[in-house]
Amino acid sequence: MRPKDTIVAPATPPGEGGVAIVRLSGPDAETLLAATFAGGTLPAAMDSHHLYHGRICRPDGQLVDDVLAVIMRAPHSYTGEDVVEVHCHGGQQILRNILDLFLGLQARMARPGEFTERAFLNGRLDLAQAEAVAGLIEARSSQACRVALEQLDGRLSREVNRFADQMKSLLALVEAHVDFPDDEVGSLAVEEVTRQLQAVSAEMRELAGSFDTGRALREGVSVLIIGRPNVGKSSLMNALLGQARAIVTDVPGTTRDTVEEQMIVGGFPIRLIDTAGVRSTDDPIEREGVRRASDKACSADLVLLVVDSSVGVTDEDRMAMDLCEPSRTLAVMNKADLGRRCDRTLLKGLGGGIAVSARQGTGLEVLQQAMVDRLGGDTGGDAAEHVVLLERRHRDALLQALRATKTAQQAVESQAPLECLAFELREILDDLGQITGETTPDEILDQIFGRFCIGK
Numbered sequence: 264m265r266p267k268d269t270i271v272a273p274a275t276p277p278g279e280g281g282v283a284i285v286r287l288s289g290p291d292a293e294t295l296l297a298a299t300f301a302g303g304t305l306p307a308a309m310d311s312h313h314l315y316h317g318r319i320c321r322p323d324g325q326l327v328d329d330v331l332a333v334i335m336r337a338p339h340s341y342t343g344e345d346v347v348e349v350h351c352h353g354g355q356q357i358l359r360n361i362l363d364l365f366l367g368l369q370a371r372m373a374r375p376g377e378f379t380e381r382a383f384l385n386g387r388l389d390l391a392q393a394e395a396v397a398g399l400i401e402a403r404s405s406q407a408c409r410v411a412l413e414q415l416d417g418r419l420s421r422e423v424n425r426f427a428d429q430m431k432s433l434l435a436l437v438e439a440h441v442d443f444p445d446d447e448v449g450s451l452a453v454e455e456v457t458r459q460l461q462a463v464s465a466e467m468r469e470l471a472g473s474f475d476t477g478r479a480l481r482e483g484v485s486v487l488i489i490g491r492p493n494v495g496k497s498s499l500m501n502a503l504l505g506q507a508r509a510i511v512t513d514v515p516g517t518t519r520d521t522v523e524e525q526m527i528v529g530g531f532p533i534r535l536i537d538t539a540g541v542r543s544t545d546d547p548i549e550r551e552g553v554r555r556a557s558d559k560a561c562s563a564d565l566v567l568l569v570v571d572s573s574v575g576v577t578d579e580d581r582m583a584m585d586l587c588e589p590s591r592t593l594a595v596m597n598k599a600d601l602g603r604r605c606d607r608t609l610l611k612g613l614g615g616g617i618a619v620s621a622r623q624g625t626g627l628e629v630l631q632q633a634m635v636d637r638l639g640g641d642t643g644g645d646a647a648e649h650v651v652l653l654e655r656r657h658r659d660a661l662l663q664a665l666r667a668t669k670t671a672q673q674a675v676e677s678q679a680p681l682e683c684l685a686f687e688l689r690e691i692l693d694d695l696g697q698i699t700g701e702t703t704p705d706e707i708l709d710q711i712f713g714r715f716c717i718g719k
């Protein structure tokens with residue numbers, strides 16, 4: 264299964280930079296460096312994992328670039344094969360010249376994700392860890408980074424392997440009964456089997472549920488700003504973002520559609536969405552905006568209901584309030600600089616009403632903390648203590664395993680032949696193995712690694 268050819272690709276993104284890195288992996292990596300490198304230390308004499316200064320030259324001796332080169336000899340490299348990295352100047356043409364040079368020798372251009380695929384095939388990483396590499400590269404917030412790093416460190420794999428180990432010992436027990444029904448194995452303790460199946464499915468269900476957090480980390484949590492016109496929704500959005508994105512005017516009804524921006528709060532990526540003011544209106548375009556706002560209020564992870572602190576809660580505010588699900592809503596009393604005429608008891612259950620002034624920038628930190636606390640219930644807190652699934656594929660494999668666990672339980676309860684139970688236990692093992700890559704079909708592997716960037 265070990266690939267025999269040597270692959271090459273840029274490991275740094277396209278564009279200009281101080282340094283670009285060309286990476287080679289495979290049995291000829293060192294030979295290829297030896298054929299092109301001129302310096303004080305020749306590749307054969309280089310220590311593994313040490314950087315050496317020299318020049319990359321064409322076979323006719325023509326200089327290509329002044330570089331640093333490193334050999335990471337098998338098996339102690341990312342791919343488990345001989346890996347060479349050439350650190351050249353970060354220019355597009357230089358990079359192309361060096362790539363062309365290696366391609367003109369025996370190297371082949373790597374497919375996307377092929378380095379990580381080789382690491383997986385050579386047993387350097389399991390599949391969940393390999394996917395974590397992509398998750399880490401894509402991570403856009405500190406929490407997403409942390410979860411991906413833990414997965415790379417094998418936290419998810421250990422958890423999944425623990426479930427698999429339990430199922431394996433159960434299977435061994437059941438198989439012993441199938442093979443030697445009259446032997447000294449003792450009668451299969453039905454209650455014990457049921458207990459173990461229940462325990463493992465409870466844990467698998469919890470892990471599968473953590474995908475909600477993982478998805479929030481990857482895609483961002485949606486926070487919708489809602490309220491009647493002119494209470495300062497767009498101003499609040501701008502104040503939170505610290506930049507003028509949404510249009511702010513004195514004329515009620517300016518923000519006719521929704522405006523979306525990204526920000527990070529408490530390590531969580533947030534998609535902040537400004538909406539048209541909620542009110543009854545005859546203008547069809549504005550009505551459409553209001554309709555979209557109420558649609559979004561239903562699907563948002565968190566709603567910021569803005570009221571005008573200096574005016575108090577009006578009938579139109581109540582219209583907006585009616586669109587909100589209290590457990591996912593925080594009331595914000597904006598324009599606190601103009602005074603406070605708001606009856607806070609009306610905002611009870613909506614976080615009590617947090618006083619801010621979008622204009623003066625006061626109260627924003629308290630609001631951000633309240634947002635984190637609200638989101639933390641099903642995101643932050645979870646992420647810190649438990650394993651979090653980042654991949655829908657992992658969640659689906661767990662759900663599949665859960666279905667097989669249920670069938671296994673039914674087999675036990677209905678006293679079906681033990682072969683049926685053994686069959687379901689093998690199914691569970693197969694499903695769990697999809698996460699770590701033991702049982703993942705080749706075409707799925709191709710899909711997974713195909714999503715990676717070139718050079719990873």
Ligand SMILES: Nc1nc2c(ncn2[C@@H]2O[C@H](COP(=O)(O)OP(=O)(O)O)[C@@H](O)[C@H]2O)c(=O)[nH]1
Pocket residue numbers: 490491492493494495496497498499510511512513515516517518540597598599600601619620621622623
């Ligand atoms: N005094 C004061 N005025 C504000 C504040 N926030 C917004 N405004 C003003 O209220 C008006 C409406 O603001 P805008 O953000 O467009 O409201 P929206 O219709 O809810 O999006 C503008 O004139 C803002 O300058 C605030 O905190 N204090």
Ligand SMILES: [Mg+2]
Pocket residue numbers: 496497498509510511517518537538539540
């Ligand atoms: Mg607006």
